[in-house]
Amino acid sequence: MLTALRLANFKAWQETGVIALKPVTMLLGTNSSGKSSLIQSLLLLKQTAHSPDRSMHLNLGADEAHDYFNFGSFNDILKSGTQSPRQFAIEFAFQADPQSRIESGQFACSYGQTTHGAAVIQTLALSTGGHRFRALRREKGAYAIFVNDDALPRAKGRHLAPERSIALSAEAIAVLGHVGAIAEDLSLAIRRELENIVYLGPLRRKPERDYVWNKMTPGQIESDGHRAVDALLASALTRGAQHNAVLDGVSFWLNRMKVADKLEVKQLGRSNRYEIVVHQAGVSANLRDVGIGISQVLPVLTVAYFAPAGSTIILEEPEIHLHPLAQSVLAELFVAMSRARRIQFIVETHSEHLFRRMQTLIARRETSAEQIALFFAEREADGAMLRKLTVDEYGRVSNWPKYFFGDALGETREQARLMFTRQQRQTGQ
Structure with missing residues (x-):
């Protein structure tokens, strides 16, 4: 689980400070306030870690088929107006899976620009327990490798350049001697944390009328929701201990949201084609023929059950096209699945209903302020600013930004005033 981001x-x-991440972290804010940039920083590292080129310092996203974002150039990432040194930095901390040899660790990397305009690592620091490993860029692309607070490097050279932003090279690990194995395990743990990130964006595919099942379980659900139905088909048509687990879980939450009673996978004749049937109030219909809200939330619900336990699921606007009750139930989904499957949710949302239900869950003691982190992003003259919302045990927020969700009480007062004024006039007549 990711525990911090900077x-x-x-x-x-310009500077976020250390952002404490929890099992459920919600990012709210005005449009173009920088919320998405917080998410994109992690996806930038993830797509770099997946790069087939080990020498890649930062994968800015030239491959539209496999990358999450095309970040453009180094200058498109660097905050406008940044003076010398012209560098940006990404840092995160994590609590590793219980199976890992590394219990927890920290990643910190700063990036500069070569004379040819490419992004290049300036400083990479990997830490765990009492061990800290650093790779510092020197002249002509050479790197110096330091351990802990050593004043002198263990080695220097171009061959010691870090790999894919997250790992020391094999040559660098070799010169570290007996602590090299720790550096190697730490790099592997960081890679796994990034691999365990699952991202679902705000733009999701419309459903098909029927689907071909190739008798395989998909490797992942893609950022536009593609393969979500494949995961449902595999759940329904593969026998074993997990038979129907994903399908039943998704049906449960659709029912809880009052948008469907259940889903059914139905074979079309004797072919290998299947349709998703939605049952609601005694009526059955193809997924293609029901409201868009069901098909848009379907990947959100599916990924909560399909992602491996211990994953970090990043969601942008999961509430899109849902009515208010369904939006609020998403809060219950996040709390329940974070507890049952050790799933971490980082959610960027504009939904008041989702947020208000999260407050209610805290007040009911179904979760706590220690398990939930709420942040509000807003723009200032010199850039973005992040405010941590302070929530008490009753779900009350003491530092809520004024009028972000509108002024409900003010609207009620204005309606009452206008009604009273109109009644007075009618009485006077």
């Missing part, structure tokens, strides 16, 4: 000179953010 950005410096990254897009709208």
Whole structure:
């Protein structure tokens, strides 16, 4: 699980400070306030870690088929107006899976620009327990490798350049001697944390009328929701201990949201084609023929059950096209699945209903302020600013930004005033 994030000179953010991440972290804010940039920093590292080129310092996203974002150039990431040194930084901390040899660790990397305009690592620091490993860029692309607070490097050279932003090279690990194995395990743990990130964006595919099942379980659900139905088909058509687990879980939450009683996978004749049937109030219909809200929330619900236990699921606007009750139930989903499957949710949302239900869950003691982190992003003259919302045990927020969700009480007062004024006039007549 990711436990902290910090950005410096990254897009709208001059300095975020250390952002404490929880099992459920919600990011709210005005449009173009920098919320998405917080998410994109992690996806930038993830797509770099997946790069087939080990020498890649930062994968800015030239491959539209496999990358999450095309970040453009180094200058498109660097915060406008940044003076010398022209560098940006990404840092995160994590609590590793219980199976890992590394219990927890920290990643910190700063990036500069070569004379040819490419992004290049300036400083990479990997830490765990009492061990800290650093790779510092020197002249002509050479790197110096330091351990802990050593004044002198263990080695220097171009061959010691870090790999894919997250790992020391094999040559660097070799010169570290007996602590090299720790550095190697730490790099692997960081890679796994990034691999365990699952991202679902705000733009999701419309459903098909029927689907071909190739008798395989998909490797992942893609950022536009593609393969979500494949995961449902595999759940329904593969026998074993997990038979129907994903399908039943998704049906449960659709029912809880009052948008469907259940889903059914139905074979079309004797072919290998299947349709998703939605049952609601005694009526059955193809997924293609029901409201768009069901198909848009379907990947959100599916990924909560399909992602491996211990994953970090990043969601942008999961509430899109849902009515208010369904939006609020998403809060219950996040709390329940974070507890049952050790799933971490980082959610960027504009939904008042989702937020208000999260407050209610805290007041009911179904979760706590220690398990939930709420942040509000807003723009200032010199960039973005992040405010941690302070929530008490009753779900009350003491530092809520004024009028972000509108002024409900003010609207009620104005309606009452206008009604009273109109009644007075009618009485006077």
